[in-house]
Amino acid sequence: MVRRRRTSGILAWLLEALFFKKRSVKIGIYGPPNAGKTTLTNRIIHTFADEEEDVGTASEIPHETRRAVRRGGILIDLKQNLKQFQRTNFNSNPQPLSDPTRNGDPTRNPSTNPSTNPSTNPSTTNAKSGRKGRAKLKLDVVDTPGLATKIDFHDFLAYGLREEEATKQRAKEATEGVIEAIKWLDDIDGVILLMDATQDPYTQTNVVIIGNMEARGIPVVIAANKIDLSSAAPQKIKKAFPQHFVIPISALTGENMPEFYAAMVRRFR
Amino acid sequence: MKRSEEGEEEREEGGEEREEGGEEREKRNMNIKMDLISEDKVNSMGSMEKIRFVLDGVKSGNIVVLEGGLTSEEQMKLIELAMLEVDEDFTGIEMSGYPSKKGFFNLRKKTRLTVVGPAKTMHTIKKGKDWISAVISEI
Numbered sequence: 001m002v003r004r005r006r007t008s009g010i011l012a013w014l015l016e017a018l019f020f021k022k023r024s025v026k027i028g029i030y031g032p033p034n035a036g037k038t039t040l041t042n043r044i045i046h047t048f049a050d051e052e053e054d055v056g057t058a059s060e061i062p063h064e065t066r067r068a069v070r071r072g073g074i075l076i077d078l079k080q081n082l083k084q085f086q087r088t089n090f091n092s093n094p095q096p097l098s099d100p101t102r103n104g105d106p107t108r109n110p111s112t113n114p115s116t117n118p119s120t121n122p123s124t125t126n127a128k129s130g131r132k133g134r135a136k137l138k139l140d141v142v143d144t145p146g147l148a149t150k151i152d153f154h155d156f157l158a159y160g161l162r163e164e165e166a167t168k169q170r171a172k173e174a175t176e177g178v179i180e181a182i183k184w185l186d187d188i189d190g191v192i193l194l195m196d197a198t199q200d201p202y203t204q205t206n207v208v209i210i211g212n213m214e215a216r217g218i219p220v221v222i223a224a225n226k227i228d229l230s231s232a233a234p235q236k237i238k239k240a241f242p243q244h245f246v247i248p249i250s251a252l253t254g255e256n257m258p259e260f261y262a263a264m265v266r267r268f269r
Numbered sequence: 270m271k272r273s274e275e276g277e278e279e280r281e282e283g284g285e286e287r288e289e290g291g292e293e294r295e296k297r298n299m300n301i302k303m304d305l306i307s308e309d310k311v312n313s314m315g316s317m318e319k320i321r322f323v324l325d326g327v328k329s330g331n332i333v334v335l336e337g338g339l340t341s342e343e344q345m346k347l348i349e350l351a352m353l354e355v356d357e358d359f360t361g362i363e364m365s366g367y368p369s370k371k372g373f374f375n376l377r378k379k380t381r382l383t384v385v386g387p388a389k390t391m392h393t394i395k396k397g398k399d400w401i402s403a404v405i406s407e408i
């Protein structure tokens with residue numbers, strides 16, 4: 001956990017500004033395959049760094065991300081970024097436009113259209129929560145490959161990958177990705193554990209990640225993703241892990257993201 | 270002569286039937302071995318020794334049940350080592366366990382039971398804080 005001593009007064013501020021450069025916290029985005037880790041990472045970058053930049057391509061094929069990707073120099077300033085919340089969360093899609101699996105036009109999807117979905121209307125949820133937060137957080141995000149206990153190359157055939165050699169290679173890279181994600185745990189300051197709110201939260205990988213973070217004393221924020229889907233049940237995740245921050249979000253549509261950013265600042269500062 | 274030939278044919282057919290029946294019986298008799306390891310045995314091993322013991326058992330096709338269980342760090346290490354050994358025959362592990370409980374004065378976490386099996390054989394259907402429902406099937 002990164003806990004800095006709060007300083008006050010002009011002298012302390014000057015000392016800190018002159019001699020102590022504020023360190024970024026490294027936040028790993030972890031979770032099972034297809035939980036939406038790359039979508040969330042892209043959204044964070046679009047909101048706070050560069051609207052045109054993507055760290056990876058999200059895909060419905062599991063283990064699309066097979067190498068951990070770090071993006072540094074992101075500053076979450078809840079007060080400053082209020083306008084960006086409004087602009088980025090509701091008028092853009094974190095998926096690259098070239099991705100055929102996602103619909104980038106918010107007017108076609110009622111859940112992304114603020115005019116048709118009152119819960120995502122920036123004049124209500126976002127603005128209110130954005131004004132609440134005044135803290136800043138400088139961070140590097142690490143988009144990690146999905147954690148899994150099994151990888152069968154036959155599974156990729158179901159997603160239209162036809163050539164056996166290609167699927168074997170993909171499975172091999174996926175196993176290496178899982179190992180890399182585990183190795184990264186030694187080098188991070190906080191974890192965003194992304195869970196698919198439409199799935200059972202009691203998977204062993206979720207339990208193992210949380211257990212490891214608790215043992216290492218690393219702070220965790222659990223994001224219950226995909227609340228834009230009707231089958232989502234984020235309350236199940238809250239019930240399963242009552243000792244942790246659980247924020248229901250939709251990384252795809254931007255629903256509830258300001259609350260999530262506020263929780264990140266509170267937990268990782 | 271003719272009769273004997275017919276008899277031989279009948280015997281051959283009967284033999285085939287017996288062979289098929291034998292295969293079916295063999296299939297039915299394909300057993301799945303379970304290793305139930307006592308807490309004393311688990312505690313007598315070091316972390317790496319425990320992980321190797323479990324992984325060797327699972328790679329041989331066994332279901333390994335550890336009384337007392339593995340810590341979350343040991344489980345993470347087990348996933349890492351299992352990934353290193355994934356190939357066409359061994360696709361990984363299926364692992365289920367009860368979450369650990371806080372021990373004396375909340376200072377020490379007490380691990381409980383852990384079940385580990387080959388991913389091709391064992392499938393966890395559902396689990397809660399204090400129960401696991403799994404299916405163990407033939408490959």
